[in-house]
Amino acid sequence: MYRPCMSIPGTAGAHDAKAQPPNRMGSKYNINNRFTIVSTTPLFRSLLADDMQTVDRVIRARLHSDVVLIRQVAEYIISAGGKRLRPVLTLLAGKALDYRGEHLHELAAMIEFIHTATLLHDDVVDESELRRGRETANALFGNAASVLVGDFLYTRAFQMMVTTRNMAILEVMAEATNIIAEGEVLQLLNIGNTDVTEAQYLQVIQYKTAKLFEAASRVGALIAAASPEQEKALADYGMHLGTAFQIIDDVLDYSGDAETIGKSLGDDLAEGKPTLPLIHTMRHGSPEAATTVRDAIENARGDRFHEVLAAVQSCGALDYAKSEAVRAAEQAVAAIAGLPDSPSKQALVELARLSVERNS
Numbered sequence: 001m002y003r004p005c006m007s008i009p010g011t012a013g014a015h016d017a018k019a020q021p022p023n024r025m026g027s028k029y030n031i032n033n034r035f036t037i038v039s040t041t042p043l044f045r046s047l048l049a050d051d052m053q054t055v056d057r058v059i060r061a062r063l064h065s066d067v068v069l070i071r072q073v074a075e076y077i078i079s080a081g082g083k084r085l086r087p088v089l090t091l092l093a094g095k096a097l098d099y100r101g102e103h104l105h106e107l108a109a110m111i112e113f114i115h116t117a118t119l120l121h122d123d124v125v126d127e128s129e130l131r132r133g134r135e136t137a138n139a140l141f142g143n144a145a146s147v148l149v150g151d152f153l154y155t156r157a158f159q160m161m162v163t164t165r166n167m168a169i170l171e172v173m174a175e176a177t178n179i180i181a182e183g184e185v186l187q188l189l190n191i192g193n194t195d196v197t198e199a200q201y202l203q204v205i206q207y208k209t210a211k212l213f214e215a216a217s218r219v220g221a222l223i224a225a226a227s228p229e230q231e232k233a234l235a236d237y238g239m240h241l242g243t244a245f246q247i248i249d250d251v252l253d254y255s256g257d258a259e260t261i262g263k264s265l266g267d268d269l270a271e272g273k274p275t276l277p278l279i280h281t282m283r284h285g286s287p288e289a290a291t292t293v294r295d296a297i298e299n300a301r302g303d304r305f306h307e308v309l310a311a312v313q314s315c316g317a318l319d320y321a322k323s324e325a326v327r328a329a330e331q332a333v334a335a336i337a338g339l340p341d342s343p344s345k346q347a348l349v350e351l352a353r354l355s356v357e358r359n360s
Contacts, residue, residue, distance in 0.1 A: 041354070043347055044088070051091050051105065052084065058109040062156060069141070073149040077116055077137050085245075086111045086216040088351070093220025093234045096336075096344040103164045103223050111216045113157040114173070118180060118212070120150035125184065126271055169219050176215035183207025192272040194294045198279055202243070209249075210242025217241075233336050237348065240332035245355045247325035250275035251318055252359070254309055270302025276324065277317040278308070285315040325356045 063074045087108035094104045122128070123136040124143045130136060138146040154177065161170050186204045190196050217238030221231045253268045254277055268275050274282075274297050282290045289311035296304045312318055329352040339345050 041350070043343070043350055047095070047343055047347055048088060048091055051108075052087070054105045055084070055087050055091070055108045055112070058105050059112060062109060062113070062160060065152065069145055070149055070152050073120075073137050073141050073145050074116075074153060076140065077120060078112075080131065080134060084112060085351075086115050086212060089213060089216040089238060089241075090220040092344045092348050092351070093217045093238075094224045095220075096234070096339055096342055096348065097221060097224035097226050097230060098342075099220070099224035101223065103166075104220065106160055106163060107169070107219050107223060108216075110157045110160040110173075111212070111219070113153045113160070114177065114180075114215075115212060117150040117153035117157070118184075118208075120146045120153070122184070125188065126267075128267070164223060166222060168222050172215055172218050172222065176211050179207050179211045183209070183211065187273070190274060192298050192300065193274060194282060194297050196274040196279060198276065198283075201274065201276055201279055205246040205250075206239065206243055209246040210239050213242030213245065214238035230339065233339060236335035237332045237352075240328045240335060241352055241355055244325040244328035244332065244352070247276055247321055247328065248356055248358060251277060251321050251325070254312055255318055266302050266305035266308075269296055269305055269308055270300055272297050272300035276321040277312045280317040280320050281312050281315055285311060285317065289314050322356070329353065329356045 059078060063071065063078065065071055065074075090108040090111050091104060094107075119131065120137055123131060124138045124146050127138075128136050129139045136146075137149070141149075158170075158173070161173055183204055183206075186200075187208060190200065190204060214235050215238070217234040218231060221234040226234070250268065253265060253275065269278075278293050278297060281293045285293070292304070292307050292311040295301065296308045301308075332352045333349050336345060336348055
């Protein structure tokens with residue numbers, strides 16, 4: 001359901017860094033905090049430091065190929081860092097159900113390979129030149145190499161899944177990768193389309209982004225021999241978390257810091273992508289604001305970023321989008337309420353909070 005845009009102090013005109021968005025999660029969910037997910041959080045360090053080192057070793061080992069260019073491109077994008085958030089989900093899901101077997105690290109690395117493959121392909125489709133603060137692989141090695149190494153990572157990920165000899169995991173990942181591809185095509189169809197609804201936007205982000213969050217949580221549950229109820233709880237958690245995460249990504253394209261987020265502000269606008277802040281402005285902003293946004297989307301006018309930002313701020317669209325991300329994060333926490341209490345469950349709850357507070 002759409003909510004009317006209201007006049008929110010500090011959002012009209014130039015960006016006001018002191019403006020506080022609506023906050024339905026209470027004071028502990030301060031969306032404007034600056035932090036780095038996982039790496040600077042004591043709870044995650046104590047729970048996962050050793051596990052993540054093991055996952056990184058698996059990633060390095062599984063990157064091996066006799067083809068030099070594959071090693072170069074794969075190493076380049078993997079070494080760029082990133083949050084490793086999806087592998088963290090797999091680890092926490094398995095640990096929350098007390099799994100202590102040998103396959104969890106392999107599955108976490110597999111999830112990161114799938115994610116990395118999607119990044120390689122995304123950057124080619126979007127003609128991106130900057131990711132994580134440096135040149136994209138396609139800008140450095142060319143489109144053909146990026147696409148083919150992305151394919152290598154996809155197939156290597158499925159080789160890794162096979163080692164678990166768990167057909168349910170193969171089924172989950174086969175479905176997930178198929179839906180992710182559908183999401184990419186849906187997003188392509190929406191480029192320059194100012195008639196995209198909020199429901200259509202949510203379908204795209206749930207397909208192309210949240211589906212892998214769901215799969216990451218679900219395979220951790222499956223390898224731990226979860227009950228159907230536990231598997232569903234963790235799958236739902238992942239879907240809601242991924243939704244919150246992507247909405248905040250789309251907000252940061254208008255309110256973040258280019259150096260911090262590792263890409264240029266306004267990239268989505270320059271590509272003609274109708275994201276939630278823009279959709280809300282077109283539906284609930286003033287006629288002038290809506291017209292500004294429509295023209296910028298239809299003509300991929302990245303050069304009108306500051307005009308569009310003023311239009312978005314004039315009706316509180318960034319605050320609205322943040323509140324929707326908070327709502328999705330709340331749903332993620334609610335989904336796992338029935339899991340046994342443990343440090344890993346506590347970390348999953350904390351991760352939902354961090355997903356909407358992040359600035360990168």
